[in-house]
Amino acid sequence: MNITPKKLVQEDLNTLITQHEHFIGGIKGGRKLNVSLYEMEGLNFSKRNLASAIFAGAALNGCNFESANMQGADLFGADLCDGLLRNTNLTNADLRGSLMHRANLENALLVDADMREGRMLHANQQDEKLARSIEDDGIHQHSEANFIRANFSGARLHRSFGHKSDFSHANFKNAKMTKVTMADCILRGANFTGADLSGANFSGSVLQGAILRGAKINGIKLDDADLTAALFDDFDASTVDVSKVKLPLSLDKLNRGLQLIIRDHVEWINSLGQKGKQANLIGVNLSGLHLEHSNLSAANLSATLLSNSNFSGSNFTMANFNNSTAENSRFERADLRGITMTECRFFACDFREADASPAKIATGANSRLWPTDFSQTNFSGSKLMRGDFRNALFNHCNLEGCDFTGADLSHASFIGVQCDGAIFDQANLTNAVIAPDALKRAKINHTKGL
Numbered sequence: 001m002n003i004t005p006k007k008l009v010q011e012d013l014n015t016l017i018t019q020h021e022h023f024i025g026g027i028k029g030g031r032k033l034n035v036s037l038y039e040m041e042g043l044n045f046s047k048r049n050l051a052s053a054i055f056a057g058a059a060l061n062g063c064n065f066e067s068a069n070m071q072g073a074d075l076f077g078a079d080l081c082d083g084l085l086r087n088t089n090l091t092n093a094d095l096r097g098s099l100m101h102r103a104n105l106e107n108a109l110l111v112d113a114d115m116r117e118g119r120m121l122h123a124n125q126q127d128e129k130l131a132r133s134i135e136d137d138g139i140h141q142h143s144e145a146n147f148i149r150a151n152f153s154g155a156r157l158h159r160s161f162g163h164k165s166d167f168s169h170a171n172f173k174n175a176k177m178t179k180v181t182m183a184d185c186i187l188r189g190a191n192f193t194g195a196d197l198s199g200a201n202f203s204g205s206v207l208q209g210a211i212l213r214g215a216k217i218n219g220i221k222l223d224d225a226d227l228t229a230a231l232f233d234d235f236d237a238s239t240v241d242v243s244k245v246k247l248p249l250s251l252d253k254l255n256r257g258l259q260l261i262i263r264d265h266v267e268w269i270n271s272l273g274q275k276g277k278q279a280n281l282i283g284v285n286l287s288g289l290h291l292e293h294s295n296l297s298a299a300n301l302s303a304t305l306l307s308n309s310n311f312s313g314s315n316f317t318m319a320n321f322n323n324s325t326a327e328n329s330r331f332e333r334a335d336l337r338g339i340t341m342t343e344c345r346f347f348a349c350d351f352r353e354a355d356a357s358p359a360k361i362a363t364g365a366n367s368r369l370w371p372t373d374f375s376q377t378n379f380s381g382s383k384l385m386r387g388d389f390r391n392a393l394f395n396h397c398n399l400e401g402c403d404f405t406g407a408d409l410s411h412a413s414f415i416g417v418q419c420d421g422a423i424f425d426q427a428n429l430t431n432a433v434i435a436p437d438a439l440k441r442a443k444i445n446h447t448k449g450l
Contacts, residue, residue: 007039021049036074046084061099076118096158100142105150112154115142115161149396169343169376188323189345189378208303209325209345228283229303229325231345248285248305258289266295297335317359318370338370341377348381357390357408410449414438 008016013035022030033053042062050065054074061081071091081101091111097118143163147170156176162185169189179199187207192215203223212232218239226246235242251258267276279299287307297317306326313333321341330350338359358369371391378398386406396416403423414434422442430449444450 006037008035008043010043013040013043013045017045017048017050020053024049024051098141100145102144103142104146106146106148108147108150110150110152110155113152113156115155115157117158117160169378189343209323209343211345229305229323231305231307231325231327246283249283250285254284258286262291262294262296265299269295269297336372338372340373342373342375344374344377346377346379346382349379349383351382351384351387354384354387356392357388 016031016033016035019029019031020033022028023032024030033050035058036054036056037058039059040063041059043060044064045068046064046066047068049069050073051069051071052073053070055078056074056076058075058078060083061079063080063083065083065085065088067087068085069089070093071089073090073093075090075093075095075098077097078095079099080103081099083100083103085103085105085108087107088105089109090113091109093110093113095110095113095115098115141158142161142165145162145165147162147165147167149169149171150167151171152175153171153173154175155172157180159179160181161177162182164184165182166186167182167190168186170187171191172195173191174194175192175196177195177197177200179201180197181201182205183201184204185202185206187202187205187210189209189211190207191211193211194214196216197212197220198216199219199221200217201221202225203221204225206226207222207230208226209229210227210231212227212230214233217232217235220240222240222242223244224246228246228248230248254261256264261277261279261281264276265279268278269276279296279301281299281301281304283303285305286301286309287305289309291314292310293313294311295315296319297315299316299319301316301324302320302322304321304324306324306329308328309326310330311334312330314331315335316339317335318338319340321339321344323343324341325345326349327345327347328349329346331354332350332352334351334354336351336354336356338361339356356372356374358371360367361370369391371393372389373393374397375393375395376397379402380398381401382403384402384404384407387404388408389404389412390408391411392409392413394412394414394417397414398418399414399422400418401421402419404427405423405425407424407427409424409432410428410430412429412432414432417434417438419438420441424439424447425443425445426447428448432449439450
């Protein structure tokens with residue numbers, strides 16, 4: 001016979017959480033939080049320390065767990081539908097059988113979390129121990145959820161996981177995802193390095209700019225999936241069917257040669273749009289090219305693949321690179337004024353002495369400055385020494401291992417950045433917007449403006 005669920009109100013919950021925080025801190029009178037099978041819809045747990053707390057089978061739909069510490073928490077079979085778990089730490093949490101329909105887990109930490117199938121069966125009426133099943137009931141338990149920039153490194157995922165959910169820029173490095181179903185999902189820029197995707201189903205999903213290099217993909221299903229600007233190893237045709245996959249467009253598939261496209265684009269620029277034609281290279285694979293000193297200002301380069309190419313000294317003023325991918329490419333001394341390079345991946349690229357200061361835009365008799373926008377781009381390991389990045393927007397960028405030595409970053413914005421291992425020696429950060437904590441693991445010798 002099942003136990004009748006107990007209900008908690010906010011005041012009583014606050015008392016229990018305080019006791020749990022005392023328990024975690026070794027304070028006398030503390031008591032571990034155990035609210036298994038409780039009904040707590042819509043209650044507030046935000047910013048509290050709930051590490052190792054027990055929520056198995058609890059009704060938590062609509063609850064606020066924003067920025068809470070839930071490391072090692074037991075959430076087996078818990079109902080988190082419509083919940084707010086943004087910036088929540090769920091490292092090593094037991095989330096088997098949990099329900100997260102329409103939940104918001106943006107920026108959540110799910111490192112080594114167990115998110116496999118599971119179902120609460122019943123409870124023993126005498127000792128209230130919960131009986132659990134680990135059978136897959138086939139329900140899409142995490143559908144239509146927001147997992148943008150969530151970290152699933154090393155996590156173990158449910159077979160029917162995340163249907164129609166948004167995993168843009170999520171990190172699945174080394175995750176166990178065998179036979180997982182993530183059909184019709186948004187996975188732009190997601191990182192699957194080292195993940196086991198054997199037999200996984202990504203049919204109909206948007207994987208633009210996703211990193212599949214080093215992942216196990218035997219038997220993966222990609223029907224109608226979009227892999228433009230994605231990085232991946234060569235597919236084994238005997239185990240992966242790519243006949244229905246949207247892949248980066250090769251140059252030989254263009255209706256005109258690349259040099260002719262660039263020539264017409266230059267004519268379009270020089271004639272102020274009266275002649276020629278704007279370069280539209282959306283989704284094209286431009287890897288391995290030598291295009292030094294080219295004029296592609298105001299070109300559309302969104303969702304392009306630009307790896308191992310040389311664009312040194314080229315003019316990209318006001319160009320659109322949105323959602324593009326590059327690896328080991330060269331942009332030294334390039335003109336990047338006013339470009340849009342948002343939600344991109346530019347790994348180990350060379351931007352030394354590039355000019356990314358604001359572009360001057362004429363508006364009738366007046367003019368205005370248009371800042372360069374790098375927001376949400378991953379520049380890991382890139383070189384940006386001595387570049388001009390005045391007023392540039394680096395909001396929510398990954399700048400780990402980047403070298404900004406001697407760069408002008410005055411008035412630039414660095415909201416929500418990751419800067420571990422970054423070098424800002426002798427850089428100018430005067431009037432830049434950056435949280436002091438963001439620079440804790442960065443090098444800032446002789447940096448101006450701090």
